[in-house]
Amino acid sequence: xxxxxxxxxxxxxxxxxxxxxxxxxxxxxxxxxxxxxxxxxxxxxxxxxxxxxxxxxxxxxxxxxxxxxxxxxxxxxxxxxxxxxxxxxxxxxxxxxxxxxxxxxxxxxxxxxxxxxxxxxxxxxxxxxxxxxxxxxxxxxxxxxxxxxxxxxxxxxxxxxxxxxxxxxxxxxxxxxxxxxxxxxxxxxx
Numbered sequence: 001x002x003x004x005x006x007x008x009x010x011x012x013x014x015x016x017x018x019x020x021x022x023x024x025x026x027x028x029x030x031x032x033x034x035x036x037x038x039x040x041x042x043x044x045x046x047x048x049x050x051x052x053x054x055x056x057x058x059x060x061x062x063x064x065x066x067x068x069x070x071x072x073x074x075x076x077x078x079x080x081x082x083x084x085x086x087x088x089x090x091x092x093x094x095x096x097x098x099x100x101x102x103x104x105x106x107x108x109x110x111x112x113x114x115x116x117x118x119x120x121x122x123x124x125x126x127x128x129x130x131x132x133x134x135x136x137x138x139x140x141x142x143x144x145x146x147x148x149x150x151x152x153x154x155x156x157x158x159x160x161x162x163x164x165x166x167x168x169x170x171x172x173x174x175x176x177x178x179x180x181x182x183x184x185x186x187x188x189x190x
Contacts, residue, residue: 009047012037016048017058021101024108025055056119062101063123070130079137080144083157084185086131090161091177099165106162128154135188144189153188160184 019036020028030051034041048054069089076082093099102120110117135150135157144153160180168177 005043005047007039007043012039013048013054013057013061016054017061017101020055020058021062021098021104024104025051026108056115059101059105059116059119059123063119063126066100066102066123067126067130070127074130074134078143079134079141080189082134083131083138083188086134087157087160087181087185090164091174091181099169100161103162103165124158128158131157148188157184157188 015037016033019032023032028051030041030044033044033051033054037044039047044054048057070086073082073085073089076085090100102123105116106120110120132150132154135144135148135153138144139146139148139150144150164177164180164184167180168174
């Protein structure tokens with residue numbers, strides 16, 4: 001008969017996710033996970049599998065939360081206001097010292113690992129889909145020019161987020177990030 005777990009698996013998964021988010025997959029050791037999650041190795045392996053399986057679960061958890069954040073922005077007064085809110089969040093999150101876990105993972109692992117690439121790609125598709133839906137509505141409401149293609153704009157917008165984070169890592173200039181965000185939004189509106 002299996003014992004009940006003496007911990008909340010979702011809470012511990014969030015701790016592991018935040019550690020991977022901060023350090024990356026390769027720089028995070030099993031001992032780091034044991035220390036951060038405050039679980040012994042056996043409990044981690046029994047609940048989540050090995051480090052790789054745990055990392056995949058953390059990525060999926062992050063993707064779910066990111067999509068929820070995007071969809072929360074959709075409740076704005078207008079579609080373009082929602083798009084602006086998403087862009088501003090990308091800058092704000094970076095100001096808080098957090099770049100996108102998916103972007104970090106794509107640079108660290110996605111080119112070498114098909115399993116990770118699939119998770120990152122699926123999250124990107126879901127995010128782009130939300131952005132495209134907002135931009136299609138914005139076009140219908142004449143918030144963006146009729147000649148603009150919402151699908152291409154959504155892809156451009158999603159790709160722009162990694163550029164914002166890269167520039168912040170390289171230069172650390174918050175005003176520059178704000179100006180870049182303004183330019184991204186202007187290029188969509190005009």
